[in-house]
Amino acid sequence: MVAQLALWKQHFPEFVNQNDKVLEQLMESAMLVNLPAGQQVFYPGKICESYLLMLSGSVKAQIMSADGREVLLYHVRAGDSCVLTTSCLLGDNRYPAEGFTETEVKAFAIPAPVFHRCLGYSAFFREFVFRSFSSRLADVIKRMEALSFGSVDQKLAKVLLADRSQTIHKTHHELALEMGSVREVVSRHLKRFESSGWLSMKRGTIEIIDAEALGQVIDGTYES
Template identity: 70%
Template sequence: MNEKLWKLHFPAFIGSADKVIKQLMDSAVLVNLPARQQVFYPGKVCDHYLLMLSGSIKAQIIAEDGREILLYHVLAGDSCVLTTSCLLGDNNYPAEGYTETEVSAFAVPAHIFHRCLEQSTFFREFVFRNFSKRLADVIKRMESISTGTVDQKLAKLLLASGEKSLYKTHNELALELGTAREVVSRHLKRFESYGWLILSRGSIQNINFEALNKILDSGNRQY
């Protein structure tokens, strides 16, 4: 049953006196996936409920112009909102997911998921509470992508970590912003010319919080 892993990552399951939850934990299969492996794709049948133990999975869609648009990340302690949606609606996946790092997760067979959802109040509350939270995060992310200038969205992303250095490539930033890498590179080079940051391979250094906050405060690009 991998009790130590349940206790570490999902302690509420261990603490539940529900016999159905015990059956769920007994049926869960521990899966380990390498980095950069496809987990699901559009049209794939959803046959397991995933509970993340470690690592990161990114869910994304491909725009008509070929751009990758990040929907969300699934991290340790999370469940996947698309997987939950597909299981609840008996639908196939509408997007694709890839491991960003090595991933460990519990995979619960779909028929066990549905049985527990029907019979366990604890599990229903867990599933819908996590589904609601993750869906709200996705909506918030889509709103942030669709509003504001590229400068404002990029400034917000650079400020989000609270660190003076950010170790991400231009392509990774473009994926998070839902735009093209060339667009991100152009704006970052302009920021660098203003002395607001220093670009290095695979990282951005000496980020000037004060200057970037002014972009957000101004609501326009007249700085």
């Protein structure tokens, strides 16, 4: 329990600082889970049994399109809660999508009965859950809007600039997943971006050379 309390203090200090007996019981009930990379966390139709709070690693939530393509919904990273998990717990529904660990993951798993009890009796926890849910849901809506509208060039440029890093360690397939596209289309547009001098591609990495031009593509103001 001492080791877990240290993790609460490190990752969710606001929980520890509350003078809330119900919240203390929640922290005591939380199970520390460690998952390897590539493990399925949930799938369509699965019953939601726990509320997860991420400590480290990354989980991706995705759906399959009508034509069999994987469409990324969002990532869950350290400090996050999963919007689908929250939705399923609040509505007593089953998962409508699937989730996989992208890296090794460490998280607190709070059993559903404890989640519901704390939601009813702890004002702090109730506010935390709904604030996190609202914020994450807004991110998902923005992502769906980005996938639904705009050209392939605009979608690709947005994905490339999203991490605000000059070096991107992603494969063409991973970029396609984030865009809701297919690898062949992404590869074709990346080669065109490279020929324009906006980026340089090496095996497994993409170097951004002209972020300003990519930003103009997103805005629709680039003039060739």
